[in-house]
Amino acid sequence: APRAEDGEEIILEIGGIATIAEVWLNGDPIVSSTSMFASHSIDITSTVRERNELVIVCRALSDFLRERKSRPPAARWRTRVVSDSQLRWVRTTLVGRAPGFAPEPEPVGPWRAITLVRRTGLSLENVTRRVELDGSGGVVRLEARFRVLDHRQRPVSGRFFAGDHFAPIEFAEGKIEAAVRVPDARRWWPHTHGHPHLYPVRAEIELEDGSTAVFDQTPAGFRTIQFSDGFEVNGQRVFARGVVWTPPDAVALWASPRAIRERLTRLRDAGFNVVRLAGTMVYEDHVFHEICDELGLLVWQDMMFANMDYPFEDAEFHRTVRQEAEAELARLANHSSTALICGNSEIEQQAAMLGLDPSIARAPFFAQELPRMAEEACGGVPYLPSAPCGGDLPFRTRAGVANYFGVGAYLRPFEDARRAQVRFASECLAFANVPEPETIEKMAVAVRGGISPTHPAWKRAAPRDAGTGWDFEDVRDHYLKLLYSIDPAALRYSDAARYWELSRMASAEAMAEVFGEWRRAESGNNGGIVLWAADLEPGAGWGILDSCGAPKAAYWFLKRALAPRAIWTTDEGLNGVDIHVANDRAEPMDAVLRVALYRHEQRTAESERSIHVNAGETATFGVEQVLGRFMDAAWAYRFGPPGHDVIAVSMQDARGDAPFAQTFRFPAARPVERIDLGITAHAIASNDAAIEVTLTSRRLAWGVRAFAPGWIADDAYFGIEPGGSRRITLTRSHGAPMPANISITAVNAEGRVKAAIGRAG
Numbered sequence: 001a002p003r004a005e006d007g008e009e010i011i012l013e014i015g016g017i018a019t020i021a022e023v024w025l026n027g028d029p030i031v032s033s034t035s036m037f038a039s040h041s042i043d044i045t046s047t048v049r050e051r052n053e054l055v056i057v058c059r060a061l062s063d064f065l066r067e068r069k070s071r072p073p074a075a076r077w078r079t080r081v082v083s084d085s086q087l088r089w090v091r092t093t094l095v096g097r098a099p100g101f102a103p104e105p106e107p108v109g110p111w112r113a114i115t116l117v118r119r120t121g122l123s124l125e126n127v128t129r130r131v132e133l134d135g136s137g138g139v140v141r142l143e144a145r146f147r148v149l150d151h152r153q154r155p156v157s158g159r160f161f162a163g164d165h166f167a168p169i170e171f172a173e174g175k176i177e178a179a180v181r182v183p184d185a186r187r188w189w190p191h192t193h194g195h196p197h198l199y200p201v202r203a204e205i206e207l208e209d210g211s212t213a214v215f216d217q218t219p220a221g222f223r224t225i226q227f228s229d230g231f232e233v234n235g236q237r238v239f240a241r242g243v244v245w246t247p248p249d250a251v252a253l254w255a256s257p258r259a260i261r262e263r264l265t266r267l268r269d270a271g272f273n274v275v276r277l278a279g280t281m282v283y284e285d286h287v288f289h290e291i292c293d294e295l296g297l298l299v300w301q302d303m304m305f306a307n308m309d310y311p312f313e314d315a316e317f318h319r320t321v322r323q324e325a326e327a328e329l330a331r332l333a334n335h336s337s338t339a340l341i342c343g344n345s346e347i348e349q350q351a352a353m354l355g356l357d358p359s360i361a362r363a364p365f366f367a368q369e370l371p372r373m374a375e376e377a378c379g380g381v382p383y384l385p386s387a388p389c390g391g392d393l394p395f396r397t398r399a400g401v402a403n404y405f406g407v408g409a410y411l412r413p414f415e416d417a418r419r420a421q422v423r424f425a426s427e428c429l430a431f432a433n434v435p436e437p438e439t440i441e442k443m444a445v446a447v448r449g450g451i452s453p454t455h456p457a458w459k460r461a462a463p464r465d466a467g468t469g470w471d472f473e474d475v476r477d478h479y480l481k482l483l484y485s486i487d488p489a490a491l492r493y494s495d496a497a498r499y500w501e502l503s504r505m506a507s508a509e510a511m512a513e514v515f516g517e518w519r520r521a522e523s524g525n526n527g528g529i530v531l532w533a534a535d536l537e538p539g540a541g542w543g544i545l546d547s548c549g550a551p552k553a554a555y556w557f558l559k560r561a562l563a564p565r566a567i568w569t570t571d572e573g574l575n576g577v578d579i580h581v582a583n584d585r586a587e588p589m590d591a592v593l594r595v596a597l598y599r600h601e602q603r604t605a606e607s608e609r610s611i612h613v614n615a616g617e618t619a620t621f622g623v624e625q626v627l628g629r630f631m632d633a634a635w636a637y638r639f640g641p642p643g644h645d646v647i648a649v650s651m652q653d654a655r656g657d658a659p660f661a662q663t664f665r666f667p668a669a670r671p672v673e674r675i676d677l678g679i680t681a682h683a684i685a686s687n688d689a690a691i692e693v694t695l696t697s698r699r700l701a702w703g704v705r706a707f708a709p710g711w712i713a714d715d716a717y718f719g720i721e722p723g724g725s726r727r728i729t730l731t732r733s734h735g736a737p738m739p740a741n742i743s744i745t746a747v748n749a750e751g752r753v754k755a756a757i758g759r760a761g
Contacts, residue, residue: 124144128330
């Protein structure tokens with residue numbers, strides 16, 4: 001690195017090092033850190049040379065933890081989440097240190113960028129920004145300290161811009177201030193409810209030598225956010241479809257902006273509008289938050305505390321976490337997507353579930369200090385002390401914020417999703433979701449002797465609660481038996497591929513069923529956050545995406561269940577089958593609702609009606625209300641064998657186009673018997689990046705999937721009603737070659753269909 005010139009300074013910026021670290025530059029110590037969440041900015045202007053040696057040493061945690069073992073304050077409880085409870089003294093992620101869901105390796109070394117920054121002329125520091133709404137207009141306020149590095153480049157004047165609007169910058173005693181008003185400011189919305197409108201922001205400062213220094217800021221969005229057992233954005237209730245974020249690279253804990261954008265876009269496209277950064281993971285950098293701003297994704301930000309009794313009474317530890325919180329909150333304040341600051345993950349729950357008084361977990365840091373800091377840095381962003389919390393016990397589901405695993409780990413029937421009266425689920429629906437066959441084939445190649453449902457390489461990825469005699473594959477097996485009346489152990493023994501196939505469907509159907517219960521207009525539920533986005537390693541993890549980011553079956557079921565304009569059904573017993581239609585868009589929806597009943601491939605009843613659903617509302621219709629007569633749609637009265645085995649409900653625009661939403665219900669049994677369905681497929685490559693596939697089926701096809709290596713469909717694991725058709729599009733992923741044909745499978749189909757690909761025109 002060349003030495004600094006006159007009026008220039010050189011800053012070494014270290015984004016973060018895991019975990020006990022020391023840094024030397026040219027033999028001189030410059031950093032000593034016990035927190036992987038701490039960033040470091042070191043002025044090396046006077047010490048940098050033409051050739052430099054930077055040495056980073058990461059010490060083992062064992063000596064550090066041993067020294068802390070007898071140091072007060074003593075822990076009031078122990079958690080099984082980590083193997084060593086003394087980790088409460090260390091500011092580090094639980095990824096790699098939680099055997100049940102995030103096994104080794106532990107992150108060690110630099111995990112964020114190390115950069116050399118050369119500054120000339122003018123330097124802005126301690127930049128803060130406030131975005132405020134004032135009636136129909138908005139104001140963006142800027143405050144910063146400045147330093148003049150070259151006396152020839154002192155500031156003379158300046159302007160601060162928000163979009164096309166600007167205001168003068170005022171200079172006084174090394175400080176700048178500006179406030180630009182935006183009349184009739186367009187609101188920033190989560191993408192499910194509107195457009196996430198952003199205004200570009202920049203400061204232009206004219207200097208004495210006639211040059212202009214330009215400082216770009218994060219784009220600003222105008223919105224109000226409140227949280228009380230659910231989100232309200234700009235005064236409108238928002239049903240939260242959330243997912244817990246997991247790092248795209250679980251070893252490095254860092255990913256390229258392209259990889260982050262691809263994964264967040266995939267979640268956005270599935271209908272998710274909330275991403276939770278859980279206290280077991282890491283803080284993400286500005287790139288992540290800027291992409292969430294742009295895509296209209298609300299960010300639930302946990303501070304990185306989970307399950308343990310942290311030693312806030314220790315002065316050194318307290319100073320470290322205050323500095324951490326100040327830095328992270330200042331960064332979050334610049335982002336329109338920042339929707340909630342949560343003090344920690346499961347600390348109140350952990351103490352209460354051990355039979356302790358929950359109040360002992362409400363440390364002054366979470367109850368008093370952190371909310372004050374959050375209000376100062378992120379005014380207008382709601383604060384929650386812990387997740388879950390509220391109610392007589394923090395984990396009760398009918399008050400406050402709950403972690404709901406009734407349908408899931410606690411093996412409750414689907415009716416429990418309604419009975420539990422969940423107001424808001426900060427975590428839910430943790431299933432060991434089986435990845436696609438292609439992913440399993442890659443695992444088999446990498447494992448000597450191949451892979452099987454009981455192979456240690458497969459079971460390694462299955463999440464488990466430490467100390468229990470079961471894992472989350474056992475949970476999934478419970479619902480496979482419940483849904484399909486098949487013994488999962490016998491099926492696994494006789495046909496592993498079929499076992500995996502039905503396992504994919506079981507967890508996917510369970511997730512969609514629960515969200516259907518919660519999204520009803522009468523439910524009182526305000527949303528839930530699925531645990532979690534993507535697996536940390538190959539296998540059947542909690543992710544709805546696999547460890548490479550490819551969708552699993554659960555992703556597609558949730559995409560249909562969470563769509564802004566969605567349709568689904570619920571079994572209401574003697575009250576029949578209800579159809580629910582949601583319209584989260586800002587405009588009213590006029591559509592045609594169609595109901596058809598089938599017995600095998602014969603249609604036994606069909607009717608349609610025009611419907612109108614106001615913006616932001618959910619409407620409910622009975623199946624027999626649409627049909628105009630009693631058909632025992634739910635097969636609840638049992639006046640003999642069922643008159644139909646399939647209820648197909650679809651919705652299309654009033655102008656008569658193909659349905660844009662469709663759902664199925666099976667009153668007697670789900671269709672998993674393999675038969676000849678009479679599927680045909682016609683595939684046309686419209687260009688080198690897209691393949692249009694038209695599918696038809698003589699009988700009901702369930703769990704339909706069209707695939708080709710390196711290509712991703714826009715829908716999968718859907719149904720085709722008897723005599724019906726579906727059109728889907730496959731798009732190229734990362735330069736994959738044009739395939740020779742497309743393979744089509746269905747859960748209830750004998751074999752697979754292959755379709756040769758033609759060319760348009």
